[in-house]
Amino acid sequence: MKKRMMILIISSLVLTGCWDKRELDELAITMAIGVDESDVGYLVTAQVVVPLEVSIKGNTGNSPITQFRAEGETIFEAIRKLAKIVPREIYPGHLRMLVISDTVAEKGIGEIVDYFSRNWEMRSDFYVVVAKEMTAQEILNVSTAIETIPANSMFNMLNVAQETWSSTRGIHINDLISDIGSGGKEAVVTGIEVIGDEELGSSKKNVETITPGARLRLLDLGVFKEDKLVGWLTEEESIGYNKVTNQVKSSVTTLSCPEGGTIAIELIRAHSKIKAKIINGTPEVEVKIKTEGNIAEVDCQLDLMKVENITMLEKLYSEKVKEKMQKSITTLQKDFNADIFGFGEAVHRADAKVWKKLEPNWDQEFSELQVNIKVDAKITQFGVIVNPVKIKEKE
Template sequence: MKKMLKVFLMLPIICLSGCWSSIELNELAIVTAMGIDKTEDGYLVSVQVLNSSELAGDARSGRTEVVTFRKSGVTIAEAIRSLSTDVPRRLYVAHLREIVFGEEMARAGIAKPLDVLSRQKELRSDFYMTVAKGSTAYDTLNVQTALEKIPANKVFDSLENSERRWAPTRTVTLDELVSSIVSKGRQAMLTGIYVYGDPESGSKVTNAQNISPKSGLRLDYLGVFKKDKLVGWLNRNDSKGVSYITDHVKSTAVNIPCEGEQITVNTTSSKTKIKGEVKNGNPKIDINVTSEGSLGEVECTIDLTKPEKIEELNKRYAKDIKDKIEGSIKTLQEKYQSDIFGFGEEIHRTDPKAWKRLEGNWDQEFANLDVIVTVTAKIRNLGTISESFQKEIEE
């Protein structure tokens, strides 16, 4: 009987402990994107919040699906807290898809913002980090996008799709970014994003309703960091070269010159192996790339039925990839002295003793590093026709 009484008395406590700290969904403001900009005396934090009433059900009032709020503060935490004066609900960041740093913020250093973000218990690790190229983070969060109702989802999906099918861009998570910044053998990189067209018209609901939007968000190429500071931008070819070296090319297009025209090879697979060693006290890196592709477009009148022509194309295919890789290495060594490839980590793995001597001056060692590039590339598929009908038309 006493045991039954104890259980009966404990039931209210058990029930209360399960729900005393619960928060109803209608009390939350779900944040999909966050922007961090540098100001003269602190930071400007922008958040893109879902307008749930416009996303639920079929009825529409004509209001936007997302709303952007911004506040300044001496610290980031203060700016986030002060957003409560505009947002009537508690900010909930567990569904965050994107964080954007303004370019000025990125060049000043992102260590403090990363420290704040890393301390947040609600944050998951499946969102991506980007830099607003030539503009502020707020500008990028203030644009309505077509196809996707939620702009943050548009950027998130574009990053994944571009990395998978194009190669000059990169998805980078919070954990990956922090790991690169604290590593002594690898520097960080982030994809750039910018607003094309008229930023003012991009904030209007009608922008997403046009068949040809006057403004929108577009991914750029890779931004190069030294420690936590952005030092510059790579062009398309150098960004692709970085992706080849770091084994992040899943699919892309390679243009090969042919009789004054172009042949496009669609790369279907690519594998990179990097080997580091130290000889006579000097570090050395060997890069071996193996790529395969299929013909996507033939503008010239080459006879693809001849094996020697295919072999010639294979050599040009390999040369294009090698040129991009060597070009990116030259840019990073001579212009930025920033090892975003992780060559230092490879030397550390293969010769830890030598790395202890090299790591203190790795920027200079990297700038003079001997890198040997070997590329093997083959066209495995000619498409559904072996000879272009353009030849018959020209005859």
């Protein structure tokens, strides 16, 4: 009897197919989703790939993507309602971008984050951005050059920008969930906007010219308290934030030469560390950063063969790095009362009992927190040539 039962179980496992199997031609591959306000709750925009236009053999020269929109009291309802206008089932398994309008973000993104974190079909490696002073629908409506699918263009823009400039940061959905749910750290999200002629941006003509009439442009970081957007950092403050939190991979710092002119320093390596200590029940935080730079451009007559000149530049470099970090910290303490740096987490690591007392009023504690910044900046590379090119003066 037991043998027969085992045979039946094995047979059922072998003969049973994938109960939820769906063919590719039944799915609408969704690369980006936009979330805006509507009278009933949310307006969801889905950026869907047109299969014929992305295949090598079937390309007809039309747009490689199309858009569908639906409203609902919840995100889930709005996405399900897309079935009334989409000939295939919306499939978000290849989602690259989630774009949320600033008006929605200001009211709270808790419900949105909850939905996108629960959906088993979605990977967690898509980026979240906030559309500043425009709708998410307008962002997704722009056709892009180089990358024919706009969602891919936005995704790659974020990757390149955070690698080379550092005033932005690619935030995955898991990062956002972690920061919103953390007791000692608030969230940040990179902004995005359309520059140029928005109406032209939605047409094929936008990518048929050397200079598109409309482009997508990444902005600096939006600051959240709990799940609500409360304001925006400047470019310098965003770079300062990334330096404090060890997120900088490369950036450029411009120094003024003593006799006039400038020198551009390319950051090639940086590592920062946040450490808290408790002194008589009061927390203090120390931020240490080590950074190495390369002299990328010289627009002044300064002898770089002299050790004292390099020492002087390193001092200026250290001061400039510290200035950006301090400016970012001061703005968050005085203007936002939002600890996006994770100083609260550092205090928790230092002394869990003290943190338990401070946590209920951490916003106020953070605004008065003593933060000490220590910068160790070195210039270790000079490019192919050392001294600046001398231009012959006219007689």
